[in-house]
Amino acid sequence: MPVSADIIEALRLELRRGNLILAVLGTLRSEKYGYTLKTELGGLGIEIDEGALYPMLRRLETQGLLTSEWREDAKRQKRFYRLSDDGAAALAQLAGEWRAMNASLSSILKGVGS
Amino acid sequence: MARDERVTLEYLEGSWVMNPIWDYVKKVERHLPAARRTEVAGALYATLKARKESMEKAKGAKATDAEIADMLAAEGDPLRVAERIAGPPGQHDLVSRYLASVERHLPREGVLDVMAELREALRAKIEEAEERLGRAASADEIAAVLKGFGAPPVVAARYEGRMQLIGPVLYPWFWPTQRTALGLVAAVFLVLTALRALGTDRPIQALLARLDNLLGLGLMAFAAVTLVFIAVERWGDPVKLLEDRWDPKTLPRDNIRKPRSLFESGVSLFFDVLFILVWLKFVPFPNELPLRDGASVSIVLSPAWSVVYWPILALALLSAAGRLHDMVRPAWNRLRSGISIACYAGGLVVLWLLFQGRPFVDVQPRPGTSPEELERALRLVDGVLLVSLGLTALVWAIALGLEVWRQVKASRLSRGAPPLMAA
Numbered sequence: 001m002p003v004s005a006d007i008i009e010a011l012r013l014e015l016r017r018g019n020l021i022l023a024v025l026g027t028l029r030s031e032k033y034g035y036t037l038k039t040e041l042g043g044l045g046i047e048i049d050e051g052a053l054y055p056m057l058r059r060l061e062t063q064g065l066l067t068s069e070w071r072e073d074a075k076r077q078k079r080f081y082r083l084s085d086d087g088a089a090a091l092a093q094l095a096g097e098w099r100a101m102n103a104s105l106s107s108i109l110k111g112v113g114s
Numbered sequence: 115m116a117r118d119e120r121v122t123l124e125y126l127e128g129s130w131v132m133n134p135i136w137d138y139v140k141k142v143e144r145h146l147p148a149a150r151r152t153e154v155a156g157a158l159y160a161t162l163k164a165r166k167e168s169m170e171k172a173k174g175a176k177a178t179d180a181e182i183a184d185m186l187a188a189e190g191d192p193l194r195v196a197e198r199i200a201g202p203p204g205q206h207d208l209v210s211r212y213l214a215s216v217e218r219h220l221p222r223e224g225v226l227d228v229m230a231e232l233r234e235a236l237r238a239k240i241e242e243a244e245e246r247l248g249r250a251a252s253a254d255e256i257a258a259v260l261k262g263f264g265a266p267p268v269v270a271a272r273y274e275g276r277m278q279l280i281g282p283v284l285y286p287w288f289w290p291t292q293r294t295a296l297g298l299v300a301a302v303f304l305v306l307t308a309l310r311a312l313g314t315d316r317p318i319q320a321l322l323a324r325l326d327n328l329l330g331l332g333l334m335a336f337a338a339v340t341l342v343f344i345a346v347e348r349w350g351d352p353v354k355l356l357e358d359r360w361d362p363k364t365l366p367r368d369n370i371r372k373p374r375s376l377f378e379s380g381v382s383l384f385f386d387v388l389f390i391l392v393w394l395k396f397v398p399f400p401n402e403l404p405l406r407d408g409a410s411v412s413i414v415l416s417p418a419w420s421v422v423y424w425p426i427l428a429l430a431l432l433s434a435a436g437r438l439h440d441m442v443r444p445a446w447n448r449l450r451s452g453i454s455i456a457c458y459a460g461g462l463v464v465l466w467l468l469f470q471g472r473p474f475v476d477v478q479p480r481p482g483t484s485p486e487e488l489e490r491a492l493r494l495v496d497g498v499l500l501v502s503l504g505l506t507a508l509v510w511a512i513a514l515g516l517e518v519w520r521q522v523k524a525s526r527l528s529r530g531a532p533p534l535m536a537a
Contacts, residue, residue, distance in 0.1 A: 051268065077160045
């Protein structure tokens with residue numbers, strides 16, 4: 001029996017969730033506001049809904065991984081985010097984890113889906 | 115602006131001291147339309163806060179009170195500022211309605227900050243759409259942008275960021291439903307127990323003796339409602355259902371009427387159903403009026419009521435249908451308003467017919483009642499009904515006028531909707 005599209009979608013979302021946080025933290029090594037962050041991620045092939053992005057940014061800020069400030073840009077008030085010192089340390093740790101995991105997975109998945 | 119919001123934002127600023135920027139925002143807020151109050155006040159706060167911070171950055175020190183006062187004075191009179199930033203009614207209708215809907219589901223802490231950011235994000239998204247189109251976005255195109263952003267309860271729930279047994283779509287209904295269910299169970303139990311107790315020799319003792327059953331019934335009602343919610347959450351996938359079906363154009367217009375709470379609708383529905391049951395004689399209504407020891411009269415409705423028996427039943431059913439509709443869609447809408455208008459107008463016609471056929475009641479003697487007592491009882495009950503039905507007619511006439519006015523207002527706002535712009 002083929003796996004239903006709903007199950008595949010749920011698994012895909014689960015797979016993406018952690019990676020998205022890593023992508024957001026990595027991109028915010030330089031300061032950005034929500035819209036430019038989304039555009040930059042989209043340009044790199046990582047699509048994220050605004051409805052999910054903004055709450056995620058706020059959560060990461062509450063966790064101390066990001067800092068933010070309201071500032072005027074192009075005559076409009078925007079909230080700019082960047083990685084905090086704690087966020088940079090967490091990113092370095094998570095990036096190490098991800099690389100190790102990626103290397104293992106590449107070996108495990110050799111020949112799958114290609 | 116509520117004190118807790120102000121305190122929260124002062125806290126976010128890292129200061130618990132009263133803040134002149136807040137006082138200013140509060141003054142502007144008083145002149146803003148209710149539906150846009152939090153959203154616009156949040157944006158203004160963000161603007162002024164950013165201005166203060168850039169001033170502090172430039173001089174390398176904290177801004178003094180005098181400098182902040184100068185900055186606020188340069189901003190202008192609060193009334194003019196409110197008019198400038200809120201814009202004419204209807205211009206930002208759809209985006210404002212969306213933001214107001216998200217706001218209703220957000221936790222109070224930091225709500226203004228979230229609203230300001232969402233507003234800016236939506237503006238950027240709509241501008242992107244307009245750039246692509248090469249013209250101003252139509253209402254349909256703005257609705258499509260909002261639809262892509264996500265249904266308000268789902269977007270708001272993401273800010274809470276915790277897994278829930280009952281998800282974001284159903285959760286706003288969970289506690290109101292529990293309260294309504296518990297209220298209904300308690301009311302039905304008390305009414306039925308009281309009616310039964312009245313038939314005993316010691317009604318108060320009989321009532322008190324049965325009260326302990328209420329706790330068990332309440333717990334059962336709570337468990338039943340919780341199980342229904344969990345089942346719907348597990349097998350109904352309400353988030354997907356809502357995301358697929360919600361239409362930004364049906365977002366509530368808070369500026370027309372405050373949405374009815376589930377509790378309010380539930381209580382009204384209970385009384386409507388109780389009236390229908392009494393009217394159909396499924397539930398007996400005590401109609402004996404004691405006059406003195408050993409003498410009483412039975413009150414029965416006069417023949418005038420037989421003419422309006424079916425219209426009254428139809429109006430009560432229509433009213434109950436309206437309450438049910440309120441429970442599903444609590445915000446004001448034209449269908450619900452139409453039902454109210456029909457009920458009030460129909461009710462006034464019924465009352466007019468009853469007034470034509472006075473007296474409202476007949477009295478039937480019980481053994482031991484004299485003709486004078488009978489006459490006095492008739493005058494008393496008829497007089498009480500005359501005053502109460504007269505007041506009812508007055509209230510319904512005012513309510514009818516208000517509802518017609520809301521329909522007119524909604525028509526005007528709908529006409530004003532096409533030139534929708536980014537907020």
